[in-house]
Structures are given as C-alpha cells and as structure tokens.
Amino acid sequence: MLDIKYVRNNIEEVKNSLENRKNDTKILEELIKLDEKRREIMNIVQDYRAERNNNTKNVADLKKQGKNEEAQKIIDDGKKISEKIKELDNELKKIDEEYSLKLLYIPNIPANDVKVGKDENDNIELRKWGEPKKFNFEPKAHWDIGPDLNMMDFDRASKLSGSRFTILKSQIAKLSRALTNFMLDTHTKNGYTEIMPPHLVTRETITGTGQLPKFEDDLYHTDADDLFLIPTAEVTLVGMHKDDILTLDEMPAKYCAYTPCYRREAGSYGRDVRGMIRQHQFDKVELVWHVHPEESEKAHEQLTKDAENILQLLELPYRVISLCTGDLGFSAVKTYDIEVWLPSYQNYKEISSCSNTKDFQARRANIRFRDKDNKLKYLHTLNGSGLAVGRTLVAVLENYQMEDGRVKIPEVLKPYMNGLEYIG
Structure with missing residues (x-):
C-alpha cells in the first residue's frame, strides 16, 4: 500500500x-x-x-x-x-x-518512465528474440495436436471439473514435468533458492501482495477456515517474510517456486476459451526478489532476463513489451510482459509478467531491513513468471510440431525426457 x-x-x-x-x-x-x-x-x-x-x-x-x-x-x-x-x-x-x-484499494503509482495509455494497444514493444518459424505445411493449434496424439483431453477434464481445465497424458504429461524441472534447475543454477510453499494461505497473507481486498472475486476461497488457494506463488514467496526484518547480508533474497495456481478468471469470459491458454488451474514457476530499494530497478531488468533465458534455451521466439498505465497491474510501478510466439494465434501471447512493486507489498506485509545506520526501512519486492508452464508447453507443442503429427523435443529438454527425440 x-x-x-x-x-x-x-x-x-x-x-x-x-x-x-x-x-x-x-x-x-x-x-x-x-x-x-x-x-x-x-x-x-x-x-x-x-x-x-x-x-x-x-x-x-x-x-x-x-x-x-x-x-x-x-x-x-x-x-x-x-x-x-x-x-x-x-x-x-x-x-x-x-x-x-x-x-x-489505492493502487501503486506508476514509475515516471511508464507510458500513459488506455489499454494493451498502448503498450511499447522493447525487443524481439528469434524469428517465428515458417512451416511448409498448415500448422495445427495445440488443442488439436494434443487430442490427435491422445495425450490431451479437454472433454474428460470438463466432465471432472467443468470448463477451463485440462487432462494431460503420457508423453505430454511428462513434457510438462520436464519443463518444470528444467526451469527450476536453470533458475537455481542462477542463484535462486528453491521453495516448496503451501497452496492455501490466510486472508492476511494474500492481502500482503495486493490480491485482497479488490480482487476477491478472482480467488478460490474455503469458507470453513477462511483460506485462499494461491493465484500465484508470488503470494507465498513475498508473504513468507511478513513482519521480518532482513539484514543487508540477506539481500537480495531470490526465490523460485513451482506451484499449481488457481484463478476464477472472473473477468475473462469469452477470452481464450479454447485450449490451455486461460485455465482455472495452471502450473507456474515463479521468481521473487526481496531487495534494497536502491537495487530494485536493476533487479527488475535482471529478473526479466532470467525469465527470457528460459525461452532462449528452448529456442522459442518471443518479444518483451513495457505495459502502459492502463494495462499495469494493481501492485506494480512498472511491468515487462514477455510474449511467446504461438502459430495458432499467428501472434505473440503473454507467458510471463515481470513487475517491480517497490515498497508497496512490503508496506502491506510489513517487510523491512536495517540500513547501514541501523534504521528500519521497507525493502522492495519484485516478481515474475519464470515461466508459466502450461503456456510454455503450448508454445513447444505448436512451434516444434511436425507435418506427420509428431512433436520434436527441444534439445535442452531431452535429458529430462530420457533422451526421447519426438512425442508421438
């Protein structure tokens, strides 16, 4: 706040x-x-x-x-x-x-260099990496690739849970697990501490990162004990330092976590209704930093590069955009969205959102540090997807598909797939 x-x-x-x-x-x-x-x-x-x-x-x-x-x-x-x-x-x-x-209910104040704009149409493209693949056949969407291989089932998931859920099977299920492990291994090699947090948190915890009270309709809630299913591991990775006083030696504290995430998507009906792009339950590897206020802008750039690095290693084309004020999240002063190329959309789709919230979340969660003069101050927090596993899976299936219906395994994932060359 x-x-x-x-x-x-x-x-x-x-x-x-x-x-x-x-x-x-x-x-x-x-x-x-x-x-x-x-x-x-x-x-x-x-x-x-x-x-x-x-x-x-x-x-x-x-x-x-x-x-x-x-x-x-x-x-x-x-x-x-x-x-x-x-x-x-x-x-x-x-x-x-x-x-x-x-x-x-008062959102954070955008940074001075954030463009004033109405919506996503006013966002600024900062850079691109890689070239979208040109197929010599008509590429299929992931919602056709998976079912055609009998490894992705939307109908049975709907029978179990309703719309916006997916069952993954066999090699595609293993590919999802491979992506998760690959992301965690890459980030921990780059200095992140892996955390396995709870998926249910208190009202106080989820208020700390800004989801409550304004966005309660988007959250899954248990009435009996007033707990919330996390919409992102950001909630736990920030909240685990609630009421803490960190030392200068403990900063920056860099965490990564794999968790399922749960969102009602209350305001998104009619958007991305097909496939796995917008689900009520999805997997994500989250990155969170707790940093000295003087380091947060530099940390924001590095966190974004860490997320980009996953896409580069997977050789998936993407672009980075800077969000305008009208598209900026509630807690953020500045956000870079990373969008991966998807042949099914013939366009780029968000796969990571990397934000600097400065001291906004730290004030809500009372997370402080002692400076060189032993004075208590609020630190800065940053967060970003590194990456959304489901959307990365979609990007691999669509960008690595072959004319005969098989999907080639990206080189960096082969060790996680027991040397498998292709799916199907």
Missing part, C-alpha cells in the same frame, strides 16, 4: 495515477476526508488525555491541602472527560477500519 503521508502530501499525483490507471478517484477523496477526520479526532483525544493527566496531578495537590470538595469536583470532571475519550475512541476505531480498507 501507499504511505498515507505520501498520499496526503501528493494528492494530485495520486489522483492522476488513479485516472491514468482507469480507476475512479472517488475513493481517494473519501480516503482524504477520513484521514482529516481521523487526525482531528486523534488531536482532540490527545488534548483530553493531557487535561485528564493534569487534573490527576491537581487532585493530589488539593487533597494534600485538605480541599476535598474541590478535588472531588475535578474527579467528577475527569470521569466526564474519560467518557468523552471512550466515545471518541469508539468513533476512531470505526473510522480506522474504513480508512485502512480504503487505503488498501
């Missing part, structure tokens, strides 16, 4: 940020009014408490002088002051709850 002092002193900047993100500014106006009312009541309570403390001293003096009637009058006045304080404290508690909730 944003620092309320910053919001208070930079109202126009925060207002412009909300407008550029296509957010209603009404919530900011309500927050500022609550903040003013909150501070006004706190000042009144402080004055009352000072008066009550002063009266207590006067009572002792009067009693020593034998002026019991005067002392009793001050005691009676003190009781009235205590009642007023109690009433104001109750009012302040209600205001605090509303104030804290509204502050959680």
